[in-house]
Amino acid sequence: MVVVMKRGFTAQELDGVKQQMEAGGVKVMVSHGQDTTILGAEGNAAAVDMEKISLMPGVERIMRVTEPYKKANRKYHPDNSLVPVGNAVLGGKKLGIIAGPCSVESHEQILEVARSVQSSGACALRGGAYKPRSSPYSFQGLEKEGIHMLQEAREKTGLPIVTEIMSTDNVEMFEMCVDVIQVGARNMQNFDLLKQLGKTSKPILLKRGMSSTIEEWLMSAEYIMAGGNENVILCERGIRTFETFTRNTLDLSAIPAVKSLSHLPVLVDPSHSTGRAWMVESMAIAAIAAGADGLLIEVHNDPPNALCDGAQSITPDQFQALMEKLKAMAALVGREL
Amino acid sequence: MVVVMKRGFTAQELDGVKQQMEAGGVKVMVSHGQDTTILGAEGNAAAVDMEKISLMPGVERIMRVTEPYKKANRKYHPDNSLVPVGNAVLGGKKLGIIAGPCSVESHEQILEVARSVQSSGACALRGGAYKPRSSPYSFQGLEKEGIHMLQEAREKTGLPIVTEIMSTDNVEMFEMCVDVIQVGARNMQNFDLLKQLGKTSKPILLKRGMSSTIEEWLMSAEYIMAGGNENVILCERGIRTFETFTRNTLDLSAIPAVKSLSHLPVLVDPSHSTGRAWMVESMAIAAIAAGADGLLIEVHNDPPNALCDGAQSITPDQFQALMEKLKAMAALVGREL
Amino acid sequence: MVVVMKRGFTAQELDGVKQQMEAGGVKVMVSHGQDTTILGAEGNAAAVDMEKISLMPGVERIMRVTEPYKKANRKYHPDNSLVPVGNAVLGGKKLGIIAGPCSVESHEQILEVARSVQSSGACALRGGAYKPRSSPYSFQGLEKEGIHMLQEAREKTGLPIVTEIMSTDNVEMFEMCVDVIQVGARNMQNFDLLKQLGKTSKPILLKRGMSSTIEEWLMSAEYIMAGGNENVILCERGIRTFETFTRNTLDLSAIPAVKSLSHLPVLVDPSHSTGRAWMVESMAIAAIAAGADGLLIEVHNDPPNALCDGAQSITPDQFQALMEKLKAMAALVGREL
């Protein structure tokens, strides 16, 4: 931690800051520059009250020099975390491709899609039962019935199921029924939900918030891990920028960034980020090129008649063709599929 | 609704689109431009499946020409909504100033602040009991105990209390205990929460999400109103941009924008938006100049020792001085305080 | 300046950094934290090569603790700068309102607008002769002829003229012909232009770039001032964000921010920022409330037939009414008009 004093600070003010820092258990080094005097903390600064110091007279600003996340930090956990998803493992050499429709629509639909993505090599089935829709007048998902259809598809195919949770009301039911619990972008800072998920035993797929920095994203992972559940899978799904041609702006440079900062596996969702089915292939391949540990892809057996997000869903045939390209891409970056 | 056809569309494709639109119950007008052919819907287009049409062969794009929100729309409700907050009313000629600490910290603290903001003319007391903190290691609020302290302060001062809800688990308790239920920026699209709040009888103070468009904000209000609770108060609290000098970028032009689009009252929070106490006064006055119906201001009896957000809290004396200026400002724009 | 070392740095790496800092003429203080070791510079760090140090082995990051701008910095120039514009002065107690059409269109038009804004109390006339248009097929301004029309209007009214320069080719001509040379948002980092304007004797009105931070904006002012021309007037005109209801997002909190960081006068352009004439009044009043030293407002005698930006131009009558309100607003914040 570094404290920068204002020009014209008094000796008394400097003393005050020094004492407050020392009260937090650190030794303080003072360094007098020409225009600037700074104080550095020596020792563990965790117990120093940074906000209080920032408000003390004579203080210009205070800067943290270490990351605020610990359990998610690669510094304290240099090896990649390996998160089990059914029989697959995310974060290792083998890529994990999770595929399925935006929404579960019927027994037949989810089973048909499950079988086709399985035969193409997907490691898990995704499908929304509870849907976050910006309009209250849009289709809101089949809810509990949708979960049952997913379970049925799992029973018949053996594919683990991944689906989004939207409320703390459903934590218990999700823990019982699904294999990976997805937290959507809109709930990335729903801290009550994160805390409760931290007490479950199921892996959590944590999407990046639409306007969340990488640090905030890792802090949300930290919430889950601090509760005891260290099986967190991150998923980049595009951020909000001024550009409107694509639904969101896929931030692929976040992949090497997060891989350097954290040991957690990172997936990319090329469907939601672009919002356009014809862009999914190029962004999926680029994501693997950028170092992603896997993908979350929307596949629908009949996109023009999908109840939700048909515009960004690819067909089973397109998915099959994409998987072939991804195999070659994986090899090129030293991965497997 | 307007559909634009791709260059080189076929007569059959045009027919398909026309039929799909007509299936939604509208009459269709076709207009052939030089480069572009467009179809316009005549009649109520609500039942037309826009997403499906957007995916039909030959379609370049489809544009909505009406707002997707109805109950929040000023077109269908030209007069300002008046929302009761204790004995005050938000949305009328009289401005409403809601003030109090970021967090409830103790019986003494909340009562002292309540008394001082009341004597300066605040119409309600704010104070956080459940706190959304980006770090799991930060103070998370006094929770239920904090609600009790707020109730006690209300009992002794008569001021209605405003506090943030973070989970559907607490809807019932909040409805029973508080006067205005606040939904924070991070939960603006927590749709399950919005749905449940739509069934309560208490006014909802809905903060704008950090990266939410004005339309998305009004759609979240629509979620609450569609559930039956039309007492929604909007609150602009700054949006996330590339500028980092301020905590967020206060979007004051959103005030006249929302006032033209919707009949709901709009407040401004100059504390969270700037993150700096010395900016609160100028932004508070500017907000009233811009047409806001009131303000949400953080006031703390001892900012340097606040448990949360001291850097953006003003003191009771500063609040008192600000209220004097706001009175003059209110008169200048034809309002009262 | 503060250098943070990587975990696991070697004594040799630390020495290397220390020596490189000392080579820049500073004394170095080393402070060993639990997870972190930091080096602070004592003395004038201007000659230390920060980028080189950031690349040295063992270095995690390097942080500047002082602003990179000197001449524009209020720390070294605590009093407000006063910039003369004709007989008026910007930056003092009296506000300066600069008004006129987006584009100069004809002798009659510019003279008519000049006379009306003068009678309402404007201190200078604005009008574009060279226009930055996003399409090459749009009206590009009357160019040299437009400058002559502005000169003529000045001759007949006495109002100083403010107009935008778009190329270094015109610096000499502008210095000769106009009173205040405006640099538009798109040219805020056209450094060659800034350098050449730094050698002229005319005040420069420097608009903030669409996606420029406050620091970059002040650095562009520094370019002009470093060349010898200290008469720089800043102008906030809205930044680009994800919100599209308004043309740009007016950043009014930038006003108190810049006034605290710099001694230069700051204007606000409520016309370009909102892009909507009906929003100009509320944003103009709010800007003065926020502490602006004046305004730049588009006034057109016939907005529906303007050759450019009619949608954001107010009429002379609306301008007259606005000036009355601004007088009251000025008084409220201790200013004059």
Added chain:
Amino acid sequence: MVVVMKRGFTAQELDGVKQQMEAGGVKVMVSHGQDTTILGAEGNAAAVDMEKISLMPGVERIMRVTEPYKKANRKYHPDNSLVPVGNAVLGGKKLGIIAGPCSVESHEQILEVARSVQSSGACALRGGAYKPRSSPYSFQGLEKEGIHMLQEAREKTGLPIVTEIMSTDNVEMFEMCVDVIQVGARNMQNFDLLKQLGKTSKPILLKRGMSSTIEEWLMSAEYIMAGGNENVILCERGIRTFETFTRNTLDLSAIPAVKSLSHLPVLVDPSHSTGRAWMVESMAIAAIAAGADGLLIEVHNDPPNALCDGAQSITPDQFQALMEKLKAMAALVGREL
């Protein structure tokens, strides 16, 4: 073009709009919806004054349905443009890799880098002689002398040279001396410069502005092409967003977007976008995966001692290794290197 009327418009207002549209030479179709009446233009709407109509009484809004760029538009030029760069061609099957230092620093440096990137397979040499630096106190480039060093390197290696122009003052000299004239992000909307470059005979490498939409970028290409120079090469270099871990946010989904909208070749600059040398490899490979026609990469023989942007420069050895990977990547997406 589509005009949407306000609720409650009068027959006279509708007539006025219709006549104004017809005055632009189009036939008008009126379609009456339940809440909305719209007018569609039949025929070539180029001569219709959209801004004027947007201001007419009774008009709610006006929407363009065709792109504003013509020469850059793939609709009117379905085949890829092939732009010659020395003996290479950009936009065809073969990828073009342009490499070299951020700044030309000396005869030896530029020649050494030129020879090494040539032997690794680069098709052109980049190097800055005129540098846009945010601080007037930073190294500004060797200017004319730097151009001479580039020419010398070309003479000795045969590599065509690419360098950035910053002012209209230098158009003639650049046209004479360099092979590809680069327009930097900060000058993407320096329209005077674009116009003058439109009259030269050299290919223009047009970087995307930091906060420019894809449409604005293509409009800037249109400026150059409208002047007669159709050899425009686009270059994505990251956009400004709220995320600050990377210098900018590389927008790789812009690649398939632009390739679908325009026939012009598109490069990616993984160095400026990330600002970090260790991210260059993954983003370079991802860019080719995304469909880019080539790359612009910063290579320096001694990054820790570079006069500019050493943090984002890779070494000749790293470049050599990258080229090997790019060859494999190219094959995977059906391209060559």
